[in-house]
Amino acid sequence: MTLNGTLQILLFFGLILAITKPMGLFMAKVFEGERTFLTPVLGGFERLTYRLCGIDEKEDMKWTSYAISVLLFSLVGALLTYGLLRAQGMFNMFGWNPQGFSGKDMGPDLAANTATSFATNTNWQAYTPETTVSYFSNMVSLAIHNWMSAATGMAIAVAMIRGFTRRSAKGIGNFWVDTVRGTLYVLLPLCLIGGTVFIAGGVPQNFLPYQIVTTLEGAKQTIAQGPVASQEIIKMLGTNGGGFFNANSAHPFENPSNFINLLQILAIFAIPAGLTYTFGKLVGNTRQGWAIFGAMSSMFLVGAIVCNTAEQAGNPHVAKLGVATQATATQPGGNMEGKETRFGIGASTLFATITTDASCGAVNGMHDSFTPIGGLIPMFNILTGEVIFGGVGAGLYGMLMFAIIGVFIAGLMVGRTPEYIGKKIEKFEVQMSMLVILILAASILGFTALSANTTYPPGTTAQTFDDKHAADEAKLPPLASWNHVNGSTPSNYLGATTNNTNNGGAHGFSEILYMYASTTGNNGSAFGGITSNTPHYNVTGMLAMLIGRFLMIIPLLAIAGSLAAKKRVPESSGTFATDSGTFVALLVGVVFLINVLTFFPALALGPIVEHYQMSSLKAPI
Numbered sequence: 001m002t003l004n005g006t007l008q009i010l011l012f013f014g015l016i017l018a019i020t021k022p023m024g025l026f027m028a029k030v031f032e033g034e035r036t037f038l039t040p041v042l043g044g045f046e047r048l049t050y051r052l053c054g055i056d057e058k059e060d061m062k063w064t065s066y067a068i069s070v071l072l073f074s075l076v077g078a079l080l081t082y083g084l085l086r087a088q089g090m091f092n093m094f095g096w097n098p099q100g101f102s103g104k105d106m107g108p109d110l111a112a113n114t115a116t117s118f119a120t121n122t123n124w125q126a127y128t129p130e131t132t133v134s135y136f137s138n139m140v141s142l143a144i145h146n147w148m149s150a151a152t153g154m155a156i157a158v159a160m161i162r163g164f165t166r167r168s169a170k171g172i173g174n175f176w177v178d179t180v181r182g183t184l185y186v187l188l189p190l191c192l193i194g195g196t197v198f199i200a201g202g203v204p205q206n207f208l209p210y211q212i213v214t215t216l217e218g219a220k221q222t223i224a225q226g227p228v229a230s231q232e233i234i235k236m237l238g239t240n241g242g243g244f245f246n247a248n249s250a251h252p253f254e255n256p257s258n259f260i261n262l263l264q265i266l267a268i269f270a271i272p273a274g275l276t277y278t279f280g281k282l283v284g285n286t287r288q289g290w291a292i293f294g295a296m297s298s299m300f301l302v303g304a305i306v307c308n309t310a311e312q313a314g315n316p317h318v319a320k321l322g323v324a325t326q327a328t329a330t331q332p333g334g335n336m337e338g339k340e341t342r343f344g345i346g347a348s349t350l351f352a353t354i355t356t357d358a359s360c361g362a363v364n365g366m367h368d369s370f371t372p373i374g375g376l377i378p379m380f381n382i383l384t385g386e387v388i389f390g391g392v393g394a395g396l397y398g399m400l401m402f403a404i405i406g407v408f409i410a411g412l413m414v415g416r417t418p419e420y421i422g423k424k425i426e427k428f429e430v431q432m433s434m435l436v437i438l439i440l441a442a443s444i445l446g447f448t449a450l451s452a453n454t455t456y457p458p459g460t461t462a463q464t465f466d467d468k469h470a471a472d473e474a475k476l477p478p479l480a481s482w483n484h485v486n487g488s489t490p491s492n493y494l495g496a497t498t499n500n501t502n503n504g505g506a507h508g509f510s511e512i513l514y515m516y517a518s519t520t521g522n523n524g525s526a527f528g529g530i531t532s533n534t535p536h537y538n539v540t541g542m543l544a545m546l547i548g549r550f551l552m553i554i555p556l557l558a559i560a561g562s563l564a565a566k567k568r569v570p571e572s573s574g575t576f577a578t579d580s581g582t583f584v585a586l587l588v589g590v591v592f593l594i595n596v597l598t599f600f601p602a603l604a605l606g607p608i609v610e611h612y613q614m615s616s617l618k619a620p621i
Contacts, residue, residue, distance in 0.1 A: 002346065004346050005308045005349070008346045008347060009301070009346075012262070012265060012350060013301065016273050019266075019270060021277050023277070024273075024278040024279075025277065026186075028281040031182070031278070031282075036185065038185055038189060042185060045184060046184055055174070060171030060172075061171050061172065062171055062172070062561060063159075063172050063560055063564075064561070066159055067554050070155075073175070074149075074549075075119075077144075078119035080141075081114070081119065084136075084141040085133070086108070088103060088134050088136060089103055094207065096135045096139070106133070106137075110533060110538055114126070117524065118149070119145055120149065120522050121145075121153060121239070122523065125243065126538060129244055130245050135227055138226065138227065147187055147238065150182075150234070150392045153239075154178070154182040154271070154392055156393050156397055158173065158278075158393075160560045161283065165282050166564040169564045170564075191237060194236075194237060201263075202253075202260070203228050206225060208225055210222050235360075236360065237268075238392055239271075239358045239394075240362075241355065241361025241525065242361070243362060249364040255364055261343060261351070264362070265354045268354050268360045272395045275393065277290075280292075285579060288578060291578060292396070292587075294581075295587040295591075296389050296390075296395070298588055299357075299388045299588060299591070299592075300388050303380075304350055306377055307373075308345065308349040313325075318335075335371050337369040338365055338366035338369025349374065352365060352370070355378075355525060356377075356379075356381035357381050357388040358386070358388075358395065359390055359394060360524070363525050366527075367526070367527050372607040372608070372610040372611035375514075375527065376603065376611075378525070379517060380603070382514075382517045382521040383444070383517050383599050384591055384595050385402075385440060386522065387402060399591075400556075401433045401556060402433075403578070404430065404559070405430065405590055405594075406583070406586050406590045409586070411425070414574065421578070422571070423569065428558075428559075432562075435555050436555050439552070440551075444520045444544075444599075445599075447543075447544050448512050450540065451540065505610075506605065506606050506613065507529070509606045510527060512530065515541065519545045520547060520548035
């Protein structure tokens with residue numbers, strides 16, 4: 001690592017540490033319905049929303065009703081988005097579609113994948129935004145989900161907290177009230193302030209048509225623009241990640257300066273970090289919240305350091321060619337492939353670590369161009385279940401799931417019924433937690449195995465396929481047609497020579513594994529070397545996103561309901577302290593060991609074997 005990279009990590013972490021308590025304290029008051037400094041301004045809008053939507057503020061939902069409300073809210077939003085995307089050519093009022101994009105640019109499978117992606121807070125983009133969706137689609141069809149899915153995540157996290165705070169209760173809160181409060185008091189003011197700062201910092205916010213300019217070399221270039229700032233702030237604050245442009249936060253309109261880059265990564269962690277303090281505050285012991293924060297922080301710092309170190313070391317094959325790979329006063333050294341020169345290695349690796357820790361998916365560099373170990377860190381961050389701060393709300397309730405498993409293991413060690421935050425952890429809670437882990441692993445590994453083996457027969461190359469198109473097409477098994485592009489390109493057979501939907505060898509396998517980790521983990525980032533806009537990837541990716549979102553949420557809400565119904569158990573001399581450094585170490589160990597044991601074989605086939613190939617100067621890369 002360089003001094004520059006180290007200082008960037010420390011500066012960022014120091015700022016997050018400084019805002020965690022005030023953010024958490026404010027959100028605790030919001031979700032408990034207490035008066036805040038925003039109540040005089042927004043209280044009337046809150047009450048009006050309840051009246052217009054027929055919401056009974058005092059209704060307390062059982063976990064089943066809460067879960068049904070989450071599913072219906074997400075389903076209706078997804079169906080609305082699908083319809084608007086397919087009909088986007090009809091909406092050109094106020095100049096909201098100056099490029100004339102239509103439903104043809106969003107085919108049925110792509111529109112379904114995109115609607116599911118934004119409804120699940122994944123924001124996986126199998127399309128090129130500036131050549132596919134109108135301003136109207138960006139604002140109404142897509143960005144609205146950035147608000148809805150983020151507010152949903154916060155609501156579920158608060159419901160999970162109530163499972164620990166309530167005693168012998170039937171309900172865990174009101175989903176509609178939690179969602180309204182999260183939107184009005186947390187997301188809205190932060191987006192208004194952040195969006196204004198982004199505009200002042202050079203992020204566009206307009207409805208002008210794309211500009212055709214002449215470059216210094218005399219060539220014609222189309223410059224896309226639009227209402228970028230308003231989408232950019234909620235993209236980061238809501239840990240959504242869906243960029244206005246295909247280059248995402250590497251694009252100078254989305255991320256024009258180092259200052260804006262810093263604000264963006266702070267926005268990604270702001271709410272997830274604050275929710276750890278909210279947890280401690282609401283359960284009546286802020287040390288419990290700091291313990292969760294400590295576990296998340298330790299994993300974040302290790303990941304950031306390893307990723308930065310790997311990228312700064314560079315590629316020995318490049319060094320062998322006589323290219324200087326050591327950092328000097330005039331050049332950054334290391335592996336600069338796929339990175340914005342404005343940000344360099346330090347800011348790029350920090351961004352990659354943060355965005356995959358927090359299930360955001362925004363990128364300011366291409367993970368596909370990272371070194372094998374540098375790319376392994378973002379991938380493993382997602383494979384943890386996105387619990388290293390995680391998405392808005394999702395990180396906290398995911399980490400609480402691992403905490404339940406952790407205290408269960410600790411209870412087995414000392415031979416007594418485990419307890420956490422005054423609640424006995426029994427068979428049902430452990431079963432639901434393990435169910436989540438098994439479902440997520442099955443989705444990631446199952447879809448990866450399916451796609452890695454949905455191939456053309458060994459020996460089929462692009463050349464033979466092109467020369468004998470009709471004959472080869474007739475010989476292919478039905479599954480093979482799922483993956484190839486436009487009916488004429490071989491799919492992802494790892495030994496094919498050219499024109500694959502992704503690269504060959506270990507790196508190609510990593511691209512497939514990363515895709516399903518990202519979609520199941522509701523992250524949305526990609527290695528970038530995979531052609532994901534095919535019927536096969538659109539359908540399987542959509543299924544992975546649904547599994548990762550809702551088959552995690554439902555069991556965890558069931559845990560919340562079970563815990564809320566239990567009486568509080570007083571602490572005794574045999575109670576395992578869950579607000580200590582020992583618990584932090586246990587929690588980190590549980591997260592690490594479960595995921596290493598689950599995913600190591602797959603990682604060994606991808607980034608690990610690729611690392612050894614790169615390290616050997618005789619091996620091909």
